[in-house]
Amino acid sequence: MHTGNKEKIRVMAVITRYVVVRNGVELDRIFSDKKEADAYDKMLDAADNLSALIREGDLDIELDDAVIDRISVFLAQNGPEVTRILKGIKLISAESKIGKDANPVKTEREPEPEPDKKKAADRKPGRKKK
Amino acid sequence: MVGISKKEADAFDKMLDAAADLAHLIEQSGIEMDEFDLEELSIFLARNGPMICRILKPVKRSWGWSDP
Numbered sequence A: 001m002h003t004g005n006k007e008k009i010r011v012m013a014v015i016t017r018y019v020v021v022r023n024g025v026e027l028d029r030i031f032s033d034k035k036e037a038d039a040y041d042k043m044l045d046a047a048d049n050l051s052a053l054i055r056e057g058d059l060d061i062e063l064d065d066a067v068i069d070r071i072s073v074f075l076a077q078n079g080p081e082v083t084r085i086l087k088g089i090k091l092i093s094a095e096s097k098i099g100k101d102a103n104p105v106k107t108e109r110e111p112e113p114e115p116d117k118k119k120a121a122d123r124k125p126g127r128k129k130k
Numbered sequence B: 001m002v003g004i005s006k007k008e009a010d011a012f013d014k015m016l017d018a019a020a021d022l023a024h025l026i027e028q029s030g031i032e033m034d035e036f037d038l039e040e041l042s043i044f045l046a047r048n049g050p051m052i053c054r055i056l057k058p059v060k061r062s063w064g065w066s067d068p
Helices: A003-008 A033-057 A065-077 A080-088 A097-102 A105-110 A115-128 B004-029 B035-047 B049-056
Strands: A018-022 A025-031
Touching: A018 A033, A025 A033, A033 A065, A033 B035, A033 B049, A065 A080, A065 B004, A065 B049, A080 B004, A080 B049, B004 B035, B035 B049
Parallel strands: none
Antiparallel strands: A018 A025
16 A cells, blocks of 8 residues: 555665766766776876877878877777886887887888888897897 | 897897787787788887886776777
């Protein structure tokens, strides 16, 4: 007989949800925890910085910006793994002779007709000897 | 290739190893790119390892892989 009364009971809950807004665009991802939302935002910041670095690198690659962005997000999403791989790498590009040698890859490569396959094989033993 | 110390050669080797690991990781993303671009990019990232680590420092955990 009391079932009629029960139906009238309304339970109201206030749920706080966090969304990440970047460049004025609200991302699909919704977080229930502000910490999580902040962490996600930081990851996307890192991705932005990575793609800027890659673009500034002026690499001789045919990846458009959208692909570079996706790769950057992938790398940032796997940040700890990437850091583990790169840990212990010394900065050899700036100060060492090898670095200077390796930098003008573009100018070295251009006259070669089919550099793609040779390159990987060439590099390693070439640097190793002496 | 004159004047490269063993130390430098080892460092370079280490960098190339890291580049190979990175290439392997990036391949798992399923993002389509040609082999040459992947190698070029991986080597660039490995050469800039310290910088990349600095950028990724605020990222404390993995997020799996999803295109946002």
